[in-house]
Structures are given as C-alpha cells and as structure tokens.
Amino acid sequence: MSLFRSILLGGAAASLAAGAVLAAAHGNSAAEAAIKARQAHMSLYSFNIGTLGGMAKGAMEYDAAKAGAAAANIVALSKLDQGNYWVEGSSTDDVMESEALPAIWTDMADFNKKMENLTAAATTMEGAAGQGLEALQASMKELGGACGACHKAYRKPE
Amino acid sequence: MSLFRSILLGGAAASLAAGAVLAAAHGNSAAEAAIKARQAHMSLYSFNIGTLGGMAKGAMEYDAAKAGAAAANIVALSKLDQGNYWVEGSSTDDVMESEALPAIWTDMADFNKKMENLTAAATTMEGAAGQGLEALQASMKELGGACGACHKAYRKPE
Numbered sequence: 001m002s003l004f005r006s007i008l009l010g011g012a013a014a015s016l017a018a019g020a021v022l023a024a025a026h027g028n029s030a031a032e033a034a035i036k037a038r039q040a041h042m043s044l045y046s047f048n049i050g051t052l053g054g055m056a057k058g059a060m061e062y063d064a065a066k067a068g069a070a071a072a073n074i075v076a077l078s079k080l081d082q083g084n085y086w087v088e089g090s091s092t093d094d095v096m097e098s099e100a101l102p103a104i105w106t107d108m109a110d111f112n113k114k115m116e117n118l119t120a121a122a123t124t125m126e127g128a129a130g131q132g133l134e135a136l137q138a139s140m141k142e143l144g145g146a147c148g149a150c151h152k153a154y155r156k157p158e
Numbered sequence: 159m160s161l162f163r164s165i166l167l168g169g170a171a172a173s174l175a176a177g178a179v180l181a182a183a184h185g186n187s188a189a190e191a192a193i194k195a196r197q198a199h200m201s202l203y204s205f206n207i208g209t210l211g212g213m214a215k216g217a218m219e220y221d222a223a224k225a226g227a228a229a230a231n232i233v234a235l236s237k238l239d240q241g242n243y244w245v246e247g248s249s250t251d252d253v254m255e256s257e258a259l260p261a262i263w264t265d266m267a268d269f270n271k272k273m274e275n276l277t278a279a280a281t282t283m284e285g286a287a288g289q290g291l292e293a294l295q296a297s298m299k300e301l302g303g304a305c306g307a308c309h310k311a312y313r314k315p316e
Contacts, residue, residue, distance in 0.1 A: 033205060040201035044238075047195035051242060069239035076234050080202075081227035084209060 031090035068130035189248035226288035
C-alpha cells in the first residue's frame with residue numbers, strides 16, 4: 001500500500017513512513033514527526049553544503065553549474081515553510097532524539113532571524129558559487145557563519 | 159567541531175553528519191551520501207503530504223494557511239536540483255539501503271518526466287489547498303497519482 005493510499009484510506013498495512021506521517025495527528029507523535037522532518041531538512045542542507053565545501057577545499061573538482069545548483073538548493077530549502085517543525089514538546093527537554101534546545105521556543109524571534117541570515121548567506125553564495133572557485137571560497141565563511149550561529153545558540157552541543 | 163569546520167578544516171573529531179557529507183567525495187560513499195539525501199528529500203515530501211492528507215481525510219483540522227504552505231513546500235522540493243542524487247552505483251542492484259530501481263538509470267527521460275508531473279500536480283494543489291477543504295480533497299488524487307506513478311515504476315516494491 002502506497003503512502004498515499006495509507007493516508008487516504010487508512011489500513012493495517014500502512015508503511016512505516018506513512019505511520020510516521022500519520023502520527024503527526026496524534027499527540028506526542030507530532031513531535032516525533034516534526035523531529036524527523038527537521039533532521040531530514042538538515043540532511044539536505046548538509047548534502048548541498050558538502051558539495052560546496054568539497055569544492056572549496058579541493059576535495060571535489062570545481063563545477064560552476066553544480067556549485068550554483070547546490071547554493072540555489074540551500075536558498076530554496078531555507079525558504080520552505082517550517083511552521084510545522086517547531087511543535088511544543090519536541091525540544092531536548094522532551095525527546096531524546098531531539099537536538100533542538102528549549103531556547104528556540106523562548107527566543108523564537110531571534111531564532112527566526114538566524115534562519116533569515118541563512119537565507120541571506122545562501123543567496124550570497126548562490127550569486128558567487130558559479131563565478132569561479134575563489135568566489136565560492138570567499139562566500140563559505142558567511143554561509144558557515146550563518147549555520148554555526150544558529151547551531152551554537154539552539155542546537156544541543158556535541 | 160561544527161559540520162562547517164569539519165568540511166573546511168578536516169579533523170578527527172568530524173561529526174557523523176560531516177562524515178556522511180565528506181564521504182560524497184570518495185568512491186562508493188558518494189552513493190551512500192546520495193541515498194541518504196534522496197531519502198531525506200522523500201521524508202520532507204511525506205511530512206508535507208501528511209499535512210494535506212491528514213486534512214483531506216479529517217484526521218487534522220483544515221487550515222487554509224497550513225495547507226497552502228504544505229503544498230508550496232512540495233512544489234519547492236520538487237524543483238530542487240537533484241543532479242547529485244542519481245549517481246551510478248546507487249540502485250537496488252548496488253546498495254542494500256537503496257530503494258531506487260535500476261530502471262531509473264535506463265529510463266532517465268521518463269523518470270524526469272514523472273518528476274515534472276509531480277511539480278505540476280503539486281502546483282495544482284498549491285492553488286487549491288487554501289481554497290477550502292473540498293478543493294484540497296479534489297486535488298489529492300492528482301498529487302497521489304503523481305507520487306504513485308513514479309513509485310510504481312522506479313521504487314523497490316514493498
């Protein structure tokens with residue numbers, strides 16, 4: 001049974017994926033679904049930043065088109081609506097798998113500002129990434145800074 | 159050490175996440191990084207489709223703004239550049255964790271067409287989702303069909 005049929009029709013054979021999604025409608029499981037989505041979102045940032053970082057440090061051959069696409073992906077990801085991500089009860093105080101510090105919920109305005117800074121830094125990178133390796137390298141600091149500023153304030157320390 | 163510092167500076171303390179990203183530069187691990195990214199991407203489709211499906215079947219209260227945002231997210235996700243996802247050696251024939259059938263690589267034009275169909279269906283949903291529950295429900299079939307058509311042809315059967 002596909003995810004879609006599971007969602008639309010219900011059914012005992014619902015896949016694990018569908019279960020995780022449907023869980024969003026039910027109490028505590030909303031937190032689990034949100035955490036899973038947040039972590040997936042972060043994985044996609046990492047994947048695209050890995051392309052840019054790999055080129056920046058010479059581990060990967062510079063490719064203007066691929067670099068520009070990776071930067072554009074980060075911009076688009078940063079603009080996704082994340083209204084369903086930050087549900088109550090999904091911080092490190094609530095769920096073991098969570099890496100989201102409770103400060104997110106008490107400092108939401110600052111948290112959102114830091115996400116806007118990511119959009120800005122990724123947009124700068126989008127303009128630079130296709131303009132040559134040096135331009136890409138020069139924009140890594142701002143992009144890394146935007147990631148790091150939010151992680152430092154709002155992500156569970158390693 | 160942050161993901162960024164790991165990527166830029168290297169270092170033995172590189173996090174698992176950074177390791178997965180950096181792995182993209184090294185042979186077979188490119189497949190693993192791509193598979194992880196593809197599955198994260200699918201998780202984000204699921205999360206947003208879960209919102210729409212939850213409302214469509216009445217498990218979640220209809221909310222025009224949330225429905226529209228979920229549909230817009232699916233549109234944006236479908237437009238992300240996925241050029242780095244479909245690396246050689248990342249099909250079900252190559253990697254146990256993969257659910258991507260080898261047909262993707264032999265029928266890439268059709269595969270891409272099916273992804274365009276998803277963008278089209280999600281765009282229809284984006285227009286409908288905020289227009290009331292009935293409009294949302296009416297657009298679920300096209301969106302579900304777009305998901306299902308690609309899964310049927312190119313995803314490992316459950």
